[in-house]
Amino acid sequence: MEGRIVEVQDTWREGALVDDAKYREMYKASVSDPEAFWGEHGKRIDWMTPYTRVKNTSFEPGQISIKWFEDGKTNVAYNCVDRHLGTRGEQTAIIWEGDSPDESKHITYRELHAQVCRWANVLRNRGVGKGDRVTLYLPMVPEAAYAMLACARLGAIHAIVFGGFSPDSLAQRIQGCGSKVVITADEGLRGGRKVPLKANVDEAIKRLGSPIVEHVVVVRRTGGAVAMEPGRDVYYDEAAEQVTDECPAEPVEAEHPLFILYTSGSTGQPKGVVHTTGGYLVYASMTHQYVFDYREGDIYWCTADVGWVTGHSYIVYGPLANGATTLMFEGIPTYPSNSRFWDVVDKHKVNIFYTAPTAIRSLMGGGEGPVKKTSRASLRVLGSVGEPINPEAWDWYYKVVGDSRCAIVDTWWQTETGGILITPLPGATALKPGSATRPFFGVKPEMVDAEGKVLDGACEGNLCIADSWPGQMRTVYGDHERFEQTYFSTYPGKYFTGDGARRDTDGYYWITGRVDDVINVSGHRMGTAEVESSLVAHPKVSEAAVVGYPHNVKGQGIYAYVTLNEGENGDDGLRKELVAWVRKDIGPIASPDLIQFAPGLPKTRSGKIMRRILRKIAEDDFGSLGDTSTLADPAVVDDLIDNRQNRA
Ligand code: WTA
Numbered sequence: 001m002e003g004r005i006v007e008v009q010d011t012w013r014e015g016a017l018v019d020d021a022k023y024r025e026m027y028k029a030s031v032s033d034p035e036a037f038w039g040e041h042g043k044r045i046d047w048m049t050p051y052t053r054v055k056n057t058s059f060e061p062g063q064i065s066i067k068w069f070e071d072g073k074t075n076v077a078y079n080c081v082d083r084h085l086g087t088r089g090e091q092t093a094i095i096w097e098g099d100s101p102d103e104s105k106h107i108t109y110r111e112l113h114a115q116v117c118r119w120a121n122v123l124r125n126r127g128v129g130k131g132d133r134v135t136l137y138l139p140m141v142p143e144a145a146y147a148m149l150a151c152a153r154l155g156a157i158h159a160i161v162f163g164g165f166s167p168d169s170l171a172q173r174i175q176g177c178g179s180k181v182v183i184t185a186d187e188g189l190r191g192g193r194k195v196p197l198k199a200n201v202d203e204a205i206k207r208l209g210s211p212i213v214e215h216v217v218v219v220r221r222t223g224g225a226v227a228m229e230p231g232r233d234v235y236y237d238e239a240a241e242q243v244t245d246e247c248p249a250e251p252v253e254a255e256h257p258l259f260i261l262y263t264s265g266s267t268g269q270p271k272g273v274v275h276t277t278g279g280y281l282v283y284a285s286m287t288h289q290y291v292f293d294y295r296e297g298d299i300y301w302c303t304a305d306v307g308w309v310t311g312h313s314y315i316v317y318g319p320l321a322n323g324a325t326t327l328m329f330e331g332i333p334t335y336p337s338n339s340r341f342w343d344v345v346d347k348h349k350v351n352i353f354y355t356a357p358t359a360i361r362s363l364m365g366g367g368e369g370p371v372k373k374t375s376r377a378s379l380r381v382l383g384s385v386g387e388p389i390n391p392e393a394w395d396w397y398y399k400v401v402g403d404s405r406c407a408i409v410d411t412w413w414q415t416e417t418g419g420i421l422i423t424p425l426p427g428a429t430a431l432k433p434g435s436a437t438r439p440f441f442g443v444k445p446e447m448v449d450a451e452g453k454v455l456d457g458a459c460e461g462n463l464c465i466a467d468s469w470p471g472q473m474r475t476v477y478g479d480h481e482r483f484e485q486t487y488f489s490t491y492p493g494k495y496f497t498g499d500g501a502r503r504d505t506d507g508y509y510w511i512t513g514r515v516d517d518v519i520n521v522s523g524h525r526m527g528t529a530e531v532e533s534s535l536v537a538h539p540k541v542s543e544a545a546v547v548g549y550p551h552n553v554k555g556q557g558i559y560a561y562v563t564l565n566e567g568e569n570g571d572d573g574l575r576k577e578l579v580a581w582v583r584k585d586i587g588p589i590a591s592p593d594l595i596q597f598a599p600g601l602p603k604t605r606s607g608k609i610m611r612r613i614l615r616k617i618a619e620d621d622f623g624s625l626g627d628t629s630t631l632a633d634p635a636v637v638d639d640l641i642d643n644r645q646n647r648a
Contacts, residue, residue: 016427162307
């Protein structure tokens with residue numbers, strides 16, 4: 001099945017921005033002379049002070065530094081809103097589709113401008129200015145976009161925390177970036193259920209060591225009663241009455257930070273990924289246009305949450321910079337029925353649809369019926385992101401959802417990359433189900449073996465990127481050393497992605513998944529170390545090791561090996577207790593799927609846990625455990641196998 005080719009259809013090529021020849025020509029130009037290429041494409045956004053320098057980047061050990069368009073000045077909100085007012089003020093910028101199918105609204109660019117300005121004034125009145133950090137903990141409501149753009153307008157740095165994170169996780173992130181303002185809603189609404197966002201913020205603030213947060217701005221979403229602390233908390237609508245809807249956009253340096261977004265890595269502490277202004281916006285807008293073959297007038301829908309990078313780049317910044325109509329969806333794919341995605345597509349005549357394999361797989365479980373009873377005639381391009389899409393899900397997406405008529409773009413990228421790096425282009429790239437295909441303009445993938453030797457031709461190895469692109473993260477917030485250590489020390493001189501990949505004879509890339517201790521659960525990134533440190537914090541647990549295992553719907557599930565303290569009894573009751581513990585500690589996305597109580601973990605004589613063995617057992621593939629001779633106590637392995645929780 002792998003390697004099967006789905007040719008570009010004539011209808012995809014008609015009117016497309018690039019065909020195969022044009023892609024090859026542009027790609028070649030982009031990597032042979034990045035200065036000239038990006039010097040030209042950097043002009044796709046408006047600059048208040050034009051740049052004269054284009055690329056100033058170094059991947060050299062000890063000197064990691066990434067700067068693009070560094071002497072230019074611009075403003076992201078200006079580019080996403082103001083510059084469209086002359087030509088498309090009355091066009092819809094955002095279509096908001098609520099959790100309930102009865103609720104939706106259209107916001108024009110002119111309305112967006114007024115909203116963003118008002119938000120900026122409310123924040124400015126609370127002391128927010130250039131360089132200040134603002135944490136957003138919001139549901140998928142238009143106010144999330146207004147608040148992001150308001151921060152950008154003032155030169156403030158937003159740090160969004162996904163609404164599914166617990167108060168502890170939220171506190172850690174507020175503390176990490178020192179936000180003095182938090183923006184939240186009374187409650188969120190997903191699949192008919194309420195999420196206590198304001199209550200979580202209150203809990204989080206209580207846990208902060210010092211009084212960092214001066215103001216909490218609360219959006220009324222459900223109208224539910226919440227505690228309001230006088231002097232600190234204010235309802236947005238009340239604060240908004242005190243200000244005007246005019247607020248100038250502050251010109252900032254191209255390298256001024258736009259946002260911080262926390263993401264999981266191999267250690268227990270999430271990293272604050274920093275993205276800046278100019279290069280990020282150029283890259284997000286350019287990839288949005290080319291990868292989705294975005295055309296004037298298209299209705300574009302990305303189903304991600306703004307709490308993840310996909311929501312930043314491909315719900316808000318990329319599409320709005322391009323003057324697109326972007327759809328924001330508050331709900332979930334299965335509420336009120338399994339047809340919801342396709343009902344929304346028909347209701348708003350969506351042309352471009354971008355989702356995650358986990359959503360596709362969960363809908364596949366409901367069969368073709370809920371899809372086939374909708375029209376979906378407006379669809380032209382279907383995107384996938386977040387994890388490898390297995391060929392079965394790819395086929396279902398292509399044939400059932402797209403009626404074998406729509407191009408599929410399997411887009412590989414990361415929080416760190418700011419935008420899509422490896423992807424087909426609809427009018428240009430012959431598709432292979434399961435492959436993210438070829439690099440975007442300016443991206444130089446390099447495959448290396450474990451020793452760092454660069455591999456040629458068809459090969460399998462670790463995926464690196466040899467040179468910088470404008471959307472690349474610039475640093476880990478407050479810890480440049482960690483940035484260098486994490487991404488540039490494994491293979492000096494290259495950015496290491498943490499992903500393994502295969503390259504075939506056509507030069508197509510097949511991402512095989514993470515090679516580090518990061519797992520991808522329903523497209524959400526999770527560090528196994530984060531789950532482990534949560535488990536060992538439980539009073540009955542002495543030790544824990546967490547690995548991923550293949551899961552039909554989620555892609556990967558979370559498998560936890562837990563060693564209990566002397567005298568504790570591992571039973572289903574304790575399993576439930578531990579799951580609840582982790583949910584409360586980190587958030588529902590970190591809930592272990594399977595817990596195995598283990599009297600001992602397989603360790604080397606030097607005390608290092610042999611995760612390779614734990615992964616194999618979790619995969620129910622223990623026939624070939626490889627070399628176990630370095631184990632301190634080989635007998636623990638037999639017990640682990642006997643009591644394994646995932647039995648095919
Ligand atoms: C994985 C999400 C295969 C990969 C934008 C990467 C993918 C991690 C794909 C980043 C894809 C993302 N095919 N794997 N099309 N897209 N991944 O930071 O392992 O949440 O390293 O960014 O997701 O996840 P993150």
